[in-house]
Amino acid sequence: MGKPTDKELYERIQMKDKAALELMYDRYEKLLYSLAYRITKDPHFSEEVMQDVFMKLWNGKGAGQYNEDKGKFSSWLLTVTRNTSIDLLRKKKEVEYQWDERDSLQEEIPSVEKEVEDQEKRDELTEAMDTLPDEQQRMIYLFYFQGLSQQNISKVCELPVGTVKGRIRLALKKLRENLATERRVDHGK
Incomplete structure (x- = not known):
């Protein structure tokens, strides 16, 4: 065995x-x-x-x-x-x-506006991520949020490195397009 x-x-x-x-x-x-x-x-x-x-x-x-x-x-x-x-x-x-x-009373406290803006950006990114196919979401998650290299993603997902690179590239392209579209809609353009 x-x-x-x-x-x-x-x-x-x-x-x-x-x-x-x-x-x-x-x-x-x-x-x-x-x-x-x-x-x-x-x-x-x-x-x-x-x-x-x-x-x-x-x-x-x-x-x-x-x-x-x-x-x-x-x-x-x-x-x-x-x-x-x-x-x-x-x-x-x-x-x-x-x-x-x-000891940190002198530190600058982030403004509420900055916190709200950051949260809105996170929400916007999350919405854009949700539009991606599952396999592309997974690649983005492993690469950007878990910090795995393309080689490690290839091993973990049992995929060729070229496939991993292609999915990441396509996912990023689609994310950029989705975010640009979302921003145009939000700004009434």
């Missing part, structure tokens, strides 16, 4: 098979650490993220539950890693904020 699939390892992990967890760790540790480091920019935080992700996988609750109907295991595991990294950064910022709050 050949190398076990991710699904087989996952099912064994759900039955508390430590050997399966070790195999899964060996299979994904570099990819997950790389993603966690890209997000946190800190080796200690990246290690903490890795530990949290594999504990979620071991405990199999909430974010630790994979649903095969929703996509590939590797994509799900990358999403769990990304979310865990972001959660850790948020906790870190909360602690820093509490610590520095009294």
Whole structure:
């Protein structure tokens, strides 16, 4: 019998098979650490993220539950890693904020107008993203929001690099067109 699939390892992990967890760790540790480091920019935080992700996988609750109907295991595991990294950064910022709050009274507070404008731009981008085909949305999400290289997207999605590049290029072209159209409509032109 050949190398076990991710699904087989996952099912064994759900039955508390430590050997399966070790195999899964060996299979994904570099990819997950790389993603966690890209997000946190800190080796200690990246290690903490890795530990949290594999504990979620071991405990199999909430974010630790994979649903095969929703996509590939590797994509799900990358999403769990990304979310865990972001959660850790948020906790870190909360602690820093509490610590520095009294010292930062001199800092400039962003204007309400700026915050509203930023939110409107995010909403506009989200609406434009929703018009893209699913495969193009996924490429944009992995490339720009998860920070994966085209090579890594190719591996994760099991697609040729040329296909990944083409989908990203088409998605960006369509996003530009959609945003330009939306702006013309909003400005009554």
